[in-house]
Amino acid sequence: MGDSSAAPYIHMVQHLIEKCLLFHMTKEECMEALSKHANIKPVITSTVWNELEKENKLFFEAYSKKIREEGISEMETRLMIQKMVSESSSRDSDDLSLKKKEKGVGKRC
Structure with missing residues (x-):
């Protein structure tokens, strides 16, 4: 070139x-x-x-700092979402087990 x-x-x-x-x-x-x-x-x-x-040294220093902060925030958000999904799945599974037990108890009577 x-x-x-x-x-x-x-x-x-x-x-x-x-x-x-x-x-x-x-x-x-x-x-x-x-x-x-x-x-x-x-x-x-x-x-x-x-x-x-x-x-553009000052711009890129600020930009890099912001990107790092966003990365941390994004990672924290992902972890919170994973925790919520995990807890929700656990509750749903517990609810399903409870419903099965209730149905089983009702059939015995």
């Missing part, structure tokens, strides 16, 4: 990275998405991302 075509290509990669940022993607998620959907090599995405980080 010659210099004349490199600048527009890099600009396009930068634009796509900015779209990834809007979706709160990590660098790795962005690299994977651009590789899969735009056929951009991960090393190119990583290089452009690193340059953007250098030029």
Whole structure:
């Protein structure tokens, strides 16, 4: 790729990275998405991302912090949902056992 075509290509990669940022993607998620959907090599995405980080240090520090917090929050939410589902399944199973016992008791009378 010659210099004349490199600048527009890099600009396009930068634009796509900015779209990834809007979706709160990590660098790795962005690299994977651009590789899969735009056929951009991960090393190119990583290089452009690193340059953007250098030029916008404060933004990326805040962005990284927010992404980490969202990741923790998302993990906590998943654990809460799993616990609720587990408890609900356990209660449903207990209710079913109780109903079977009640039906069995009624038949004996």
